[in-house]
Amino acid sequence: MFNLENAIAAWRRPFEVDPVFSPDDIEELEGSLRDRFELLSAKGLSDENAFRQAAKQSGSYISAETEYRKVRWGKRRNEGRLMDEFVGRISMVKNDLTIALRILRKQKGYAFICVFGLAIGLASCLLIANHVYNQLSYDRFHEDANNIYRVNIIFTDNSGTATRMANSPPALLPGVSEEFPEIKRFARLRYAGRTIFEQGQNRFYENSGFYADSSFLDIFSFPLMLGDKDTALDQPNSIVITEEIATKYFGDEDPVGKLLNMNNGIPLRVTGILASIPATSHLQFDFLVSFSTYVVPAGYRSDLTSWSWLGFLTFVQLQDGASGSELRDKLDKVYRDNSTGDWVPFQTEVQPLTDIYFGSAGLVDDLASGLQSANLTTVYVIGIVALMILLIACFNFANLAMAVSTGRRKGVILRRILGADRGRLVRHLLVEPIALSFLGLALAYLLSLVAFPYIKGVLGWNYSIDWTLVQLSIPIAVLIALILGAIAGLYPALVLSDQKAVLALKDDLRTGSAMRKTLIAFQFCISIVLIASTFVVNGQIQYLSEQELGFEGESVVVMKPLSQEMASHYEEFKSRLLSNSDFVNVSRGERSMGEPWPVNSILVDGRDESESKQVMGNHVGYDYVETMGIKLVEGRTFSKEYPRDSTNSIILSASAVEYLGLENPIGTEIQHFTLDGPRTVIGVVEDINYSSLHHERTPMVLIMNFVDVDYLFIRLSPGQLSEKIAALEKVWEATVPGLPMEFRFLDDQVTELYQKEQTLSYLINAFTGLAIVLAILGLYGLISFAVNQRMKEIGVRKVLGASFPSLLVLFSRQYALLLVIASAIAIPVMRYVMGLWLEDFAYRMEISWWIYILPTVLLAFVALATIMHRTVYASLVNPVEVLRSE
Amino acid sequence: MLTRELAGAAARPIILAILSHRENYGYAILQRIEVLSGGELSWDDSTLYPVLHRLESQGLLTSSWQKADNQRRRKYYGLTAKGQQELAVEKQQWLSVNAVLAQLWGLKPQIA
Incomplete structure (x- = not known):
């Protein structure tokens, strides 16, 4: 017996198992089938015939499947059912990953080399990139970095040898800044050298500080944590210190307004606290003392009105759009116009702040003020x-x-x-x-x-x-x-x-x-x-x-005590030390090895002024040549047996003799630009490499004429070092009680010159x-x-x-x-x-x-x-x- | 009988035109087409429904399930505004084809 519902259910079956048809689709198709059936059945057909006819009219499952499939995919895309597709794709990737992992597990070695090698390579690259990025970012943290310049001086002697110096005279910018509208501000720095600070029980040497014009803090963006940057350095006897120094001397107390004693007698009021100086600053310092506090030391032949004393660093901040080279031309003109016949006019160089770190190769910093530079x-x-x-x-x-x-x-x-x-x-x-x-x-x-x-x-x-x-x-x-x-x-x-x-x-x-x-x-x-x-x-x-330096740095102790305090006790200190056989020789000097020596003009007496030459010079004490182990070529060294040595004698290096063109140097009279009267050559020593081997050995002279003791050099006898240092400490304490003692070995100091190469x-x-x-x-x-x-x-x-x-x-x-x-x-x-x-x-x-x-x-x-x-x-x-x- | 290609091409304007009068469901549309064509056009369900679904996905039709007198659910399709515009376009195109053929064959153009 024909049953309609069974027939329809059978008709439905292929549609139901086919994912192309949704339940709605099937219901719609079934509805259509039923409509046809009803119509046919109303015409008098038997149920069975009516159903067969209706099913035939409705079309076959196969053709419906094809047509629906076409529409269905289009529909999917158009309706944006991306999720389905996405899930499909993901499962494909998952499948790929599974296979990949399976293969990698089979080939662990290769996978390891692949991944680990790449990781190490990339990691090294990242580390080095960090280093390079750091190097290239020097001095760029200052807000107005692109408008800040340093005024350098180029100093050409009669032989045409040019010396490029980071230093400039103190009167230059004060003299011209009013007339040159492009100069927004300028600031001079004077390296404070070895300084001793005292606050209550705390008494330490500090090596890293400047006297600075008050505009310094306006030009640069060294942030002041406490204090007012516009006025902090206005008054004499003001000092701005870094966080570290503040903690060192004042502990947890607020230092602003408190007093700090400088060099045993100069009271300074703390007017500001600087945040730590960023490592990417070529200028590194721990303190800034107001420029008005600076007093030219007694015995100097120049003062702050000098246009030729190359003892300062000068920075200028230009107006937006002003050019450094135009300023240079103007400054050069000022020098040409004002120079008298006495000295060769300087040329200036206006160096952009951002060029200083990499652009200071061969640049002499006469003050040895610790400017950072790199190659x-x-x-x-x-x-x-x-x-x-x-x-x-x-x-x-x-x-x-x-x-x-x-x-x-x-x-x-x-x-x-x-x-x-x-x-x-x-x-x-x-x-x-x-x-x-x-x-x-x-x-x-x-x-x-x-x-x-x-x-x-x-x-x-x-x-x-x-x-x-x-x-x-x-x-x-x-x-x-x-x-x-x-x-x-x-x-x-x-x-x-x-x-x-x-x-x-x-x-x-x-x-x-x-x-x-x-x-x-x-x-x-x-x-x-x-x-x-x-x-x-x-x-x-x-x-x-392996290069011969021309001196023996091993077992020479270098000390840099505060000048004035040691000066009065030097002879006493020396004789105490020499009474002990642990100490072979003691001497003193203005500069140590490894830092630049001052450049000065000398002239063989009687020759025309146009034949004056530039040489490096160091002011030294008795026994300097012996203490340093420098070889004497001819003549003699400074000696107490010749009282005139301290004021009238000079020692030349072999290359200086050649440079001056002397046949028989001993006895020659030499005019030294910074000294009164001629000096007689008493000895010739071998050349030494007092600055790093990046530079050629330059002609050098040694003279005895200084006010202060900057460096002490003590040659120890060979053997146990620690005992000798203990003995040295004892003598120190007996001579200058309370003065902190700090020392280094000369060869360490020299090795430091090659730190960069060593690091490289x-x-x-x-x-x-x-x-x-x-x-x-x-x-x-x-x-x-x-x-x-x-x-x-x-x-x-x-x-x-x-x-x-x-x-x-x-x-x-x-x-x-x-x-x-x-x-x-x-x-x-x-x-x-x-x-x-x-x-x-x-x-x-x-x-x-x-x-x-x-x-x-x-x-x-x-x-x-x-x-x-x-x-x-x-x-x-x-x-x-x-x-x-x- | 029309060829498959022509029937396929004609489906779109015909469906849109039928639905422009009022909403209707699939089988009713089929019947109407059959009547209008005097039996010349007779589609089976597998032809019609996919076209309806495509037109719906193109945004020309909307659909809704409605209860019919016999208590069965029927899916009714109606024209959207976009569908109305599309119908106008189709009409214009088919009329131009009609006009060309009418001239070629010496017939009097008859405006529908």
């Missing part, structure tokens, strides 16, 4: 090292990731045969390297944060992580990771998905090998440059340390080491991968009787060729870069031929060792095993 080339060298590390890490990553995905050739081909479209395949191959590169990226940030404090300690970096830089770096790093992952995945993906499936399955194609070879060659190239650079930098430092060498050693390890790791990974891929081939060759050496040659051949190409590219590059860096030194090592060859040899050795290791492993495997496995 831009060094920063570039470091930056280049970072870039190279990054490149090596990236190449490693790309190479290995490529190699690994090439290893998945068969899986990919199978997917293709099973009908995966090309886009799907590319996505599938991309997921793995991108996941790896992001893992590396995350690890890199972690590593750099963890490593920063250690590296900071080792390299003596005085700043912390710059978070703005970190923020800045993230998008770049993400971009790098993305590009890297994409390159590593895309290249093999495109090649693989394009290959004729059968061909790829059949043939042992080494996909991407041309690309890989190029990358390896690059890596070799970078490694060679880096290894050679370490040789050069270390060699240069070694070379410098640590940095380059460390990061080059890293880069080389990375490169070797990458090479190792690649070679073992290549060997693994060719296990079958090795098996066949062995069966056919190939010897181990012949296998070795088989694998090494291509790498040898790459290495040769790489070194051909690397050698000229490193020649150029290192030449640039060495230019900064007056004394340079020779780059010998082996420096060019050795890195290549080393690399060849490492590569060979790797190949050997892998080949031995491969050749030990029984060929049967390998050949059976496929």
Whole structure:
């Protein structure tokens, strides 16, 4: 018996199981069917016939399915049911990730090298970027940095030798600022030198402070935490101190308004507290005393109205839009107009504040006021090292990731045969390297944060992580990771998905090998440059340390006591020390080794004034030459047996004799510009390198004429140092009770001059080491991968009787060729870069031929060792095993 | 009988025109077409409903379920404002085709 409902239910069934039809669709179709049925049945047809007719008119399930499917997809897109699609896509990516993870788990070694290598490379790069960023940001924190300039003086003597000095005379800017409207403000600084401060029980030496015009705080943006910057330095006897100094002398008390005693007698009122001076300031100081407090010391031949006393630093702040070079021309004109016949007119240089840090090479700071400067080339060298590390890490990553995905050739081909479209395949191959590169990226940030404090300690970096830089770096790093992952995945993906499936399955194609070879060659190239650079930098430092300085700094103690207090007790101190056999010699001097010496004009008496020469000079005490271990060439040194020595004698260095063109120097009368009357040459000493070996040894003179004791030099007898220092302390306390004693060793002081080079060498050693390890790791990974891929081939060759050496040659051949190409590219590059860096030194090592060859040899050795290791492993495997496995 | 292609192309203006008078449900539309064409145009459900759904997804139609007299639910389709505009466009196009053919075949154009 025909049952309508059963018939309809049967009719519905195919629709119900088909996801193309929604329940609504089915209800609508069923409604239509029923309508037809009712109409037909009303015409008198039997139920069964009516239903058959109606079902026929409604159309078949198959045609409905096709039509509905067309609409349904369009509908999905148009109605924006993206979520469904998104979920679909995600599940696809999830699937890809699962497979990627499975493969990585199988190939842990490669995955590790990939991720870790990239992480280390990126982390090094981040750390170095932080350093470079810090270096390049010097002095840029001042709000008006672009309008601030320092007035330097260029001082040319009659022989045409120009000396560029950071110092300028005190009357220059006060004299012209009214007439030059472009000058908004100016400020003079006078280095306060060695200073002693006293507050209650607290009594310490301070080395780092200036007398400053009150406008100083308006020009620069050193923030004042307490006090008013407009008036803090207005009054005489005012002082502004940094937080650290405030805590040192006043503890937790509020120091503003309190008194601080300077140099045993000058009371200063604290009028402001400065926040710590940023590390990125070329001017570093702990205190500023109002300029009106400064008194020219008795005995100086100049005063504050001088236009020629180069004893100050002068900064000007110009109006917006005013040009420094125009100001320079005007200042030069002032000098030309006002100079009398007595002295050579100065030239000025108006140096932008932001150029000072890197632009002060060869600039003499006559005051030794601790101005920070650096060599831009060094920063570039470091930056280049970072870039190279990054490149090596990236190449490693790309190479290995490529190699690994090439290893998945068969899986990919199978997917293709099973009908995966090309886009799907590319996505599938991309997921793995991108996941790896992001893992590396995350690890890199972690590593750099963890490593920063250690590296900071080792390299003596005085700043912390710059978070703005970190923020800045993230998008770049993400971009790098993305590009890297994409390159590593895309290249093999495109090649693989394009290959004729059968061909790829059949043939042992080494996909991407041309690309890989190029990358390896690059890596070799970078490694060679880096290894050679370490040789050069270390060699240069070694070379410098082997240079004869012309004096013996070992076991000479340098003390810088406060001038006036020690001056009156000097002779007493000296004789007490010399009564003890621990102390060989004692002397004193105006300047120590390692800091610039004042430049002055001298003239052989009787010659024309146009023949005056510029020489460096130091004011020293008796026994100076002996204490310092300077070699006497002829004549004698200063001696108490000749009472006239202290006022009428001079000692020249050998190069000064040559410079002045003297045949028989002893007895020659010399006019010294700053002294009254001529001086007689009593001795000639060997040249010494009193400033760093960045500079040539310059002609020098020694004279005895000073008011204050700046430095004490004490030569100790060889042997136990600690006892001698204890003895020294005892004598000190007995001579100048209560005066704090501080000392250093002269050779330490000298070594400090090469601090930057030392740091650079640590940095380059460390990061080059890293880069080389990375490169070797990458090479190792690649070679073992290549060997693994060719296990079958090795098996066949062995069966056919190939010897181990012949296998070795088989694998090494291509790498040898790459290495040769790489070194051909690397050698000229490193020649150029290192030449640039060495230019900064007056004394340079020779780059010998082996420096060019050795890195290549080393690399060849490492590569060979790797190949050997892998080949031995491969050749030990029984060929049967390998050949059976496929 | 019309060819499949022509029937497909004509479906759109015809459905829009039928619904422009009032809301209606699928089977009623089919019946109306059959009557109007004198049996020349006869679609089955698998042709009509997908077109209705497509027009709906394009925003030309709206639909709502309504209870009919026999207590069965029926999905009624009606024209949206956009559907009205589309109908005007379609009308213009079909009339221009009609005009060309009428001239070619020497017929008097008849404005619907």
